[in-house]
Amino acid sequence: MVTGLAAPPEPTARQVAGRRFRTARGVVLALAALIIVAIALAALKPTARETDLDPASPSPGGSRALAEILRQHGTPVTVARSARQAAELATSDSVTLVTRGERLTPAGIDRLRAAPGDLFLVQPTQDMLAALAPGVDEAGPSFERTGAPGCAVRAAILAGDVEFGRSETYNAPAGAASCYVSGGHPRLVQLPVGSRTVTVLGAGAPLANDMLDSAGNAALAMDVAGARASVVWLIPDLPPPGDDSGRKSLGELVPFGVKLFFLELLVAVALLALWRARRLGPVVAEALPVVVRSAETAEGRARLYRAHRARDRAADALRSGVRERLVPLLGLPRGAAQDPAAATEIVTAVALRTTHDQATVHAALYGPAPDGDAALVALSDLLDDLERQVRES
Amino acid sequence: MALTGRLGLLALLGCALPILLPSWWTLLAVWAVLAAGVAADLALAGNVRALVFHRSGDTSVRLGEPARVALTVENPGRRRVRALLRDVWPPSAGATPRTARIDVPAGERRRVDVALAPTRRGDRHAVTVAVRSAGPLGLAARQLSREAPWRVRVLPAFPSRRHLPAKLSKLRELTGNHVAMVRGQGTEFDSLREYVDGDDVRSIDWRATARRADVVVRTWRPERDRRLYLVLDTGRTSAGRVGDVPRLDCSMDAALLLGALASRAGDRVDLLAYDRRVRARVEGASRTDLLTAMVQAMAPLEPELVESDAAGMVSALLSRVRQRSLVVLLTELNEAAFEEGLLPLLPQLTARHIVMIASVADPRVAEMAASRGDLAAVYDAAAAERARAERGRLVAELRSYGVEVVDAPPDDLAPALADAYLALKAAGRL
Numbered sequence: 001m002v003t004g005l006a007a008p009p010e011p012t013a014r015q016v017a018g019r020r021f022r023t024a025r026g027v028v029l030a031l032a033a034l035i036i037v038a039i040a041l042a043a044l045k046p047t048a049r050e051t052d053l054d055p056a057s058p059s060p061g062g063s064r065a066l067a068e069i070l071r072q073h074g075t076p077v078t079v080a081r082s083a084r085q086a087a088e089l090a091t092s093d094s095v096t097l098v099t100r101g102e103r104l105t106p107a108g109i110d111r112l113r114a115a116p117g118d119l120f121l122v123q124p125t126q127d128m129l130a131a132l133a134p135g136v137d138e139a140g141p142s143f144e145r146t147g148a149p150g151c152a153v154r155a156a157i158l159a160g161d162v163e164f165g166r167s168e169t170y171n172a173p174a175g176a177a178s179c180y181v182s183g184g185h186p187r188l189v190q191l192p193v194g195s196r197t198v199t200v201l202g203a204g205a206p207l208a209n210d211m212l213d214s215a216g217n218a219a220l221a222m223d224v225a226g227a228r229a230s231v232v233w234l235i236p237d238l239p240p241p242g243d244d245s246g247r248k249s250l251g252e253l254v255p256f257g258v259k260l261f262f263l264e265l266l267v268a269v270a271l272l273a274l275w276r277a278r279r280l281g282p283v284v285a286e287a288l289p290v291v292v293r294s295a296e297t298a299e300g301r302a303r304l305y306r307a308h309r310a311r312d313r314a315a316d317a318l319r320s321g322v323r324e325r326l327v328p329l330l331g332l333p334r335g336a337a338q339d340p341a342a343a344t345e346i347v348t349a350v351a352l353r354t355t356h357d358q359a360t361v362h363a364a365l366y367g368p369a370p371d372g373d374a375a376l377v378a379l380s381d382l383l384d385d386l387e388r389q390v391r392e393s
Numbered sequence: 394m395a396l397t398g399r400l401g402l403l404a405l406l407g408c409a410l411p412i413l414l415p416s417w418w419t420l421l422a423v424w425a426v427l428a429a430g431v432a433a434d435l436a437l438a439g440n441v442r443a444l445v446f447h448r449s450g451d452t453s454v455r456l457g458e459p460a461r462v463a464l465t466v467e468n469p470g471r472r473r474v475r476a477l478l479r480d481v482w483p484p485s486a487g488a489t490p491r492t493a494r495i496d497v498p499a500g501e502r503r504r505v506d507v508a509l510a511p512t513r514r515g516d517r518h519a520v521t522v523a524v525r526s527a528g529p530l531g532l533a534a535r536q537l538s539r540e541a542p543w544r545v546r547v548l549p550a551f552p553s554r555r556h557l558p559a560k561l562s563k564l565r566e567l568t569g570n571h572v573a574m575v576r577g578q579g580t581e582f583d584s585l586r587e588y589v590d591g592d593d594v595r596s597i598d599w600r601a602t603a604r605r606a607d608v609v610v611r612t613w614r615p616e617r618d619r620r621l622y623l624v625l626d627t628g629r630t631s632a633g634r635v636g637d638v639p640r641l642d643c644s645m646d647a648a649l650l651l652g653a654l655a656s657r658a659g660d661r662v663d664l665l666a667y668d669r670r671v672r673a674r675v676e677g678a679s680r681t682d683l684l685t686a687m688v689q690a691m692a693p694l695e696p697e698l699v700e701s702d703a704a705g706m707v708s709a710l711l712s713r714v715r716q717r718s719l720v721v722l723l724t725e726l727n728e729a730a731f732e733e734g735l736l737p738l739l740p741q742l743t744a745r746h747i748v749m750i751a752s753v754a755d756p757r758v759a760e761m762a763a764s765r766g767d768l769a770a771v772y773d774a775a776a777a778e779r780a781r782a783e784r785g786r787l788v789a790e791l792r793s794y795g796v797e798v799v800d801a802p803p804d805d806l807a808p809a810l811a812d813a814y815l816a817l818k819a820a821g822r823l
Contacts, residue, residue: 257415264408264420271427272401280395280492281481281523281538289513290698294633294640295757302761302776306769314775321762321778324785373768380771 053099053122053204055079055233060210063099066221067233069212075226079233083108086234087115093229095120099204101128103236117232119198120224122207123168133198135173139185142169142202146215147180153190155223156180159216168202188220199224311376312369319365322383326350329390353393354386361386394435395525395536403427403532427532434528438535439474439497441524446541447502448519451509453692456550460509462543464522468497476526480507481538486517486545495524511547514642515693519543548688549642553650553807560654560811567819568658583612617659619823620716621814622746623648626724627694628668628701633725635755635803643753644723645691647807649684651721654811656683658818663714664690667706668697676713703734707742719747719823721810726752726800728783731791739794747822749797751810754784756802 011019021028051057055067055077067077080086083104090096094117098104101124104112109131112119119132129136146163149156156162156179169185172178178186187202201224206217225231251259293299305314323337323346330349336342343366350365351358364383370376407423445467454460468474474497482488487510497503511517522541527534585601588608601609625631625648631641652662657680664687666673673690675683701724710720720742722735742748761777764770788798797817801809817823 255415257412260411260415260417260420261408264404264411264423267424268401268404268408271396271404272398275396275398275401278395278536280477280525280536281479281521284481284483284520286483286485289639289695290632292633293757294635294753294755295761296633298755298758298761298776298780299773301779302769302773305772305776313779314772317775317779317782318771320782324782377768377771380765380774384765 053207054235058209060208061204062209063207065209065212066207066218066225069218070222070226070231073222073226075229075231077231077233079235081235081237083111083234083236086232087111089232090115090117091230092116094118094232095225095228095230096232096234097225098122098124098128098234099207100235101125103238104128108236112234116196118196118228119193121198121200123202123204124200129170129200133189133191133193133200135176136189136191136200137171139169139171140183142167142182142185142187144182147182147187149179150181151177151179151186151188153177153179153188155220155227156188158223159220161215162206162217162220163211163214164203165205165211166203167205170200170202197227309373311371311373315369315376315379318380318383322387323365325387326390350386350390354389356382356386356389395534396431397527397531397534399530400427400431400532403430430530431533434530434533435535436528437472438528438533439468439472439476439526440470441474441476441526441535441537443470444468444474444497444524444539446522446539448541448543450543451545452543453546453548453689454509454511455548456511456514460511460545462507462509462519462545464505464507464541465502466495466497466505466524467502468499471499473498474524474526476524476534478505478525479523480505480541481520481523482507482509483517483520485513486511509545511545514547514549514691515695517545517547546689546692548692549645549649551646551649551688553646554653556650556808556811557653560650560808560815561657563815564654564658564818567815585609585611616818616821616823619660620714620718621651621655621660621662622710622714622718622720623652623662623664624706624710624720624722624724625664625666625673625691625694626668626701626706626722627666627672627697628724629696629698630701630725630727630730632696632698635753635757638803639696640725640753641694641696643803643806644751645694647751647810648721648723649687649691650807651810651814652687653684655814656680660823662687665706665709665713666690666694667701667709669699669702669705671709672697700730701734703738707735707738711741711745714746717746719749719814719817721749721751721814723751726750726784726787726798728787731787736790739791739796743795747797747817748795749799749810749813749817750791751799751801751806751813753806754800754802759802 049059049061051059052061053063055063056079058064067079070077078089080089086096086098096112096115096117097120098112099122101121104125106127109128113131121128121132124132126138129138142164143166145165146161148161149159151157162180164180164187167182167187169182169187170189172186172189173191176189176191179188179190180186189200191198205211207221212218212221304310320338326346327334327337330346330353332342332346332349336346343362347358347362347365350356351361354361356364360382364379364386370379404423404427407427410423411419447465447467448462449465450462451460464480466478474495476495477492478495479492480488489508489510493505495503495505509517519541521538523536523538525534525536585598586609588597588610592610596610596612598609598611601611625641625644627641631639631644633640635643648664652664655662661677662683663677664673664675665671673694675686675690678686714720739748758777758780761773762781764773784800788800791798797813799806799810799813
């Protein structure tokens with residue numbers, strides 16, 4: 001059956017879900033990408049904890065074991081929590097072991113440079129290298145777990161293979177001892193700086209509690225740290241919040257002229273805004289007339305008929321309209337159109353003047369409600385045909 | 394006061410200086426220069442406060458025709474005024490140009506012509522005149538808005554006036570004032586004249602013939618000095634648009650044609666516009682100013698979005714009109730509104746007056762009734778048939794009360810109403 005209905009068929013649940021997904025696709029993909037990037041960043045971030053390489057911490061990443069072993073072997077270990085303290089404690093016959101160097105301020109690094117005694121820098125920053133071990137540069141990370149000494153440093157030879165885990169490698173200057181080479185760059189560099197010996201180690205693992213018993217880790221750490229009479233273990237506290245000495249804000253870095261430029265730009269924009277904002281004369285508001293289409297009620301009723309598939313009412317209206325127009329053409333009294341008693345008379349008269357037989361005419365003018373949409377459309381065409389033929393007869 | 398774009402541009406150029414000479418003094422110097430320029434401009438700009446505005450031009454215009462309003466700017470100050478002027482009108486006044494440049498030397502006056510092309514009927518008031526007089530440097534301007542009141546009344550378009558000559562010649566046939574002197578129709582005795590060949594022998598006045606040697610005939614003419622009362626319904630149903638014209642405007646057009654015709658026919662025409670109260674009234678206007686008075690009264694009328702109060706309208710009519718008149722009610726044939734409102738009151742009205750109801754039929758309904766093809770079209774046709782049947786029933790019921798009903802599409806309403814009036818007049822029913 002051809003319905004001829006203009007309205008599209010109801011969409012299925014799957015189609016609805018698909019349409020909703022397509023409209024939200026962009027947002028969903030953007031969110032997914034954001035989450036993936038966040039996870040990747042979190043995974044790649046080195047998991048440095050507060051207690052790592054802390055000589056007082058018994059956690060796996062801490063270094064209490066090393067400190068205790070050094071003490072038991074007769075080398076006193078003093079823990080310093082600031083560069084100032086470390087510089088006061090250091091003597092010409094001590095080794096200053098610096099861990100968590102990223103917490104040192106530039107001023108602290110200067111103090112260390114001025115302090116006497118040897119230095120053992122574990123995972124130093126580039127600033128520290130520049131100040132304390134001139135000529136040594138970072139040369140990128142190495143992921144080779146273990147390494148063989150391959151140098152003449154006594155501690156390295158005694159320790160043999162050492163397990164590093166992830167480690168930084170360095171470019172060593174001429175005259176420096178390069179040990180545990182990985183990818184062409186050493187992971188341990190020892191060099192004389194003035195009267196002191198500076199040892200740079202690219203990994204914290206050989207000093208950590210959990211790795212101390214692997215390979216020659218303990219031997220290396222003890223030999224380097226315990227090379228002199230005492231050890232000053234510097235693990236700087238985090239600078240207190242608000243202490244930004246030595247750091248410059250963006251405002252201080254911007255030249256004065258540029259600041260004035262932006263101030264003047266602001267003034268210019270404000271002036272331009274004032275220019276555009278000032279109207280020549282007011283905005284005039286006026287009441288608009290209502291716009292109601294006169295045929296709206298008829299159109300609304302047509303849509304209601306359609307929505308409720310009111311074929312019976314629609315057919316009634318069409319039939320009585322045609323009867324009203326036929327009756328005067330047939331020469332019958334006007335009242336006959338709505339009078340059921342006059343039905344036979346009208347049907348006979350119409351059938352006489354048209355090519356249709358009485359049964360068809362009766363069904364068209366007085367029949368039951370059409371049982372389908374197609375039947376309604378056919379009825380309207382038949383009524384048109386009847387009216388046309390009577391008019392032309 | 395108003396700033397100009399030139400000032401902003403200058404300030405932008407000034408941005409470069411502090412980079413070249415980074416000092417507070419540079420910036421302060423730039424600002425000082427700008428401020429000095431603004432101050433100089435404000436001091437030297439023509440004085441807008443002293444300007445005097447005069448208006449002249451059209452005060453009324455038919456809808457659809459252009460109007461001209463002149464604004465004369467007089468400068469009694471001592472300095473020349475070079476300024477940008479905007480004559481502010483409501484948007485529906487269609488004022489052009491939007492702004493004009495004026496250059497008025499001291500002690501002289503200049504005229505600015507504003508062309509109005511109104512888009513709607515009603516009164517259009519000039520809102521204000523804004524003048525911006527820039528200084529010699531063009532950095533700042535003095536600006537002021539001043540009242541210069543003027544009103545342009547936009548009158549109904551009256552497009553059906555083209556039907557008037559045809560209807561008047563029909564009227565002349567009725568009255569016997571035609572070039573070919575035939576016996577006029579009507580019942581009122583007009584005059585006696587000599588018999589000429591072709592005169593109806595039934596109109597020979599034997600008594601007068603006996604007194605004279607000639608055969609004398611009586612002539613008749615339609616009744617004169619009858620009263621017409623035109624009632625415009627301005628309630629909610631008059632707001633409905635047929636095509637793009639509100640029903641009220643179609644009704645006005647028909648009322649104007651009927652008024653013009655009836656006043657020429659020697660009848661007295663009154664007008665009442667009513668919804669819940671009297672919106673406009675024209676009573677006792679002389680034949681010559683009737684049309685002007687009607688048009689002026691109709692111009693500001695707008696459809697009110699309230700249900701019309703039929704009882705109030707009927708009582709207003711009955712209290713006002715003592716003499717038997719033709720009451721022409723221009724309204725919408727809405728079954729629901731009529732059954733509750735006017736229908737029960739019609740006997741009161743028809744007992745004393747002849748009542749005629751004129752209504753605009755919507756061609757869209759006829760178009761819908763003829764639509765065929767798919768299901769939606771057939772339902773449209775059914776709904777339109779239903780609307781027509783309801784209207785037909787209402788018309789039949791009104792006719793049973795003895796009311797004349799004129800129901801025609803917008804273009805035909807005015808001539809159809811005029812014809813109905815002429816038919817009544819010919820039949821001597823007034």
